[in-house]
Amino acid sequence: MRNAFAEELGRLAAEDPRIVLLSGDIGNRLFNDFKERFPDRFLNCGVAEANMIGVAAGMALSGLLPVTYTIASFNTVRCLEQIRVDVCYHNLPVIIVGVGAGLAYSEGGATHHSCEDIALLRALPNMSVVCPGDVWEVRGALKAAFDLGTPVYIRLGKKNEPVVHREMPQFSIGKGITIRPGNDVCLLSTGNMLPVVVEAAEELARAGVSAQVVSCHTVKPLDTALLAEAFAKFTTVLTVEEHSIIGGLGASVAQWLSSGPRRRARLCCVSTPDSFVHQAGSHQYMRERFGLTAAGIADKALKFHLGGEECECEDENRSCGIE
């Protein structure tokens, strides 16, 4: 996803001289092309994320369109107050791009994990939260974010994720994309879980269950029209995200669900637990621990749909042996 981001940014920057890229001392080779083509519009802000966000806000107040880029946890939690006050309070066209969201930097340990970023940024007024599902959605999200003209957080995976779309989909912030139609269960995916969720739908098909897959790339604002339709058509809806059970897509949908009329479908949230990971391991290892695999998602969907079981997110988290 990060390569697609860098390429698309270069393409857009060639069209719009207001676009500037601020990096938190990361992406040295990634941005070589950008730096060569637009040397005046690349700023390495060093390992100083709070200042980077403030600088971006100052640039936006002066008519530029800044993009800040660094590892998701550092570009959000580290500088949350600057995002809140400098960017959101002024409602500025600053795009905050977090790379390696969720568990993508699994080997780095929990300092580099980012499973709270959706929750924190979603709580900020004026902020849109967009989690593209593949490289095409990254390109679409970036273009749409510039067009929006207000604060956007774009939550990227890292690199070499499977591609889901065959071509550029119709991408609008706040509008989910149906990837695959289905009749029995609906799988709402956000961010880099999308290819895994598509695989889960294939597993479900082999088990005789028809699963619809939707890329809910925008967690804020929620696509409530799409949700209303899904919760009326299906009896089972799952949200899937590489993010904490607290405050992410699942929690957003649950909040929407609880404040509306009675709906047909029940909701089950597949997520990471409310805990830090205290073990080393690969991305795949961590996804397996939390059931964030095609088999894990399909299994949960099946149990929930056919067996009518309760969604036991919390119990399963405890069984993972997480402190």
Added chain:
Amino acid sequence: MNSSVNLSELEFMAKRIRGRVVEMSHKARAPHLGSSLSCVDILVAVYWAAMSIDPANPCDVNRDRCILSKGHAASALYAALAFRGFFPEDYLDSYVQSGGSLAEHPLPRCAPGVEAATGSLGHGLSIGLGMALAGRIQKANYRVFVVMSDGECNEGSVWEAALLAAARGADNVIAIIDYNKWQATGRSEEVMALRPLKQKWEAFGWSAYELDGHDLHALVNTLDKLPDGTGKPAVVIAHTVKGKGVSFMEDDNNWHYRIPSADEVGKAKRELGLS
């Protein structure tokens, strides 16, 4: 010194602003009076002498900018902007009134001339640096003044901004520190080891100037020669007295939060020669 600047007019303007700020604090029951009074001369030097601005055209892309990073002194900024002609004086009557735009700390786009919302310390220098770097990208020739407090220099983000400004040679940034030696709960030197402040900024790659922050002649002269040709961003460390201009408030940190009574407003205005 710029020959169009009349020092006695500036001194009178500073007194008017101080009188108005004391009244505003009393009427709105708003704190931070001591902090507002200490930066009045700085604001007068900036808005009446240093800045290239046209109050009738506050969004001119080539204007000089000023950010009051010590946002708790907003009453002084509001009064200065009103007297400088950015908005009618009677607008000041709405200070901290329910439903009004003039809060204790400036809201975004709350009045003509207010460049940024501040109130959480340590944000203004980064924003100002962003404006200054944007000016370079856009080939505009403006300067950005950032008025900060000494207590504000506790914030790590100030030093992040200082490092980046020096690395980029952003000499169109001019920080002015209202060094009144107090912060909310104590002497700024005792809370955090600020001294030697000038050398700290110099060590961070800035051109540093030190002066009496109530000496309008010194302020105007120093700001007039910035940027100074060294290619470095500049900081003016302005030694000030918290509560300046009202004898019974001067250097008394109780006036960080205390609200003046009607009698005290009268006494202050008499001292300032305003009644």
